[in-house]
Amino acid sequence: MAVYTDISEAELGAFLAQYDVGDLQSYRGIAEGVENSNFMVHTTTDQYILTLYEKRVNADDLPFFLGLMEHLAERGISCPVPVHRRDGAALGTLAGRPAAMVTFLEGIWLRRPQVTHCAEVGRALAEMHLAGEGFALTRRNGLALADWRPLWEKSRSHAADVEAALEEETESLLGRLEVEWPRDLPQGVIHADLFPDNVFFLGDRLSGFIDFYFACNDTLAYDIAVCLNAWCFERDRAFNVTKGRALLNAYNAVRPLSDAETAALPILSAGAALRFMLTRLYDWVMTPEGSLVVKKDPMEYVAKMRFHREIRAATEYGLDR
């Protein structure tokens, strides 16, 4: 569960007194999520999400994350908006942690997204990429290609415990990515973690994105690759080309992909699969039993690395060309 830091009613009441949000009525910790401590807060005027930023989030990045949500919301993207205190600040301190309140986003995330939802994600991702243009702050991707090898070196010696071939396969893919990674593709603000648990729906209609805490400036098409991996594989780890088609074509209809972006999709998808395999592997082998960190299965992403290795063209993902 993701309530690493607990808060008392008195602390929260004093924190809320800095805002124009009415009086505290009730609050509860939210079990979902991995990185931070989240609370649902009901006041006499509305409901909000309170986040206490934990160790893995760099406090220097918070103005980027909070400012980005505001920038996107001003441009019509549905996402939480930071609530400002009476003194104008969006970021405060609670229980010794940096803390912020954001507006509550209606909707639920889908455990079993269907083709229609993949199309919604493709469309909304492209809209977000366009809306990100002009955002004044920048943030380097802390989990970009250059960061993968140092991360790999930390858990590499445990890879064989997870699967015999994993060390050799990872080494081989990483070596290839370091040589072939595309560096001249269109850049912009990317979400970088747009998994189903970060996208809300009301019925079949996408109601918004949450969890911008990996957002950064990077290759736009890499964000599509993250989504292809997160949305278009089934539980048996098979790629669903109908979902791929829906996601890619919906994206392309809003922000047409260049030939170079299209050609790079297989390598970007392999890289995206490796990136999530690496963070999952690290948590898998390094997190002590009984810790609150939720461990996700690295093998799910090993299967995706293997799948992309065989892909030669984006049309195999379903993109119409």
Ligand SMILES: Nc1ncnc2c1ncn2[C@@H]1O[C@H](COP(=O)(O)OP(=O)(O)O)[C@@H](O)[C@H]1O
């Ligand atoms: N603005 C929001 N509106 C509604 N629910 C939210 C909002 N932000 C977070 N949540 C809830 O909190 C959970 C965890 O949030 P998330 O940002 O994914 O945490 P973490 O960064 O720790 O992974 C979400 O699955 C959702 O249930």
Ligand SMILES: N[C@@H](CCOP(=O)(O)O)C(=O)O
């Ligand atoms: N999406 C990542 C883990 C990050 O979790 P989130 O709850 O912050 O989205 C993965 O699946 O490995």
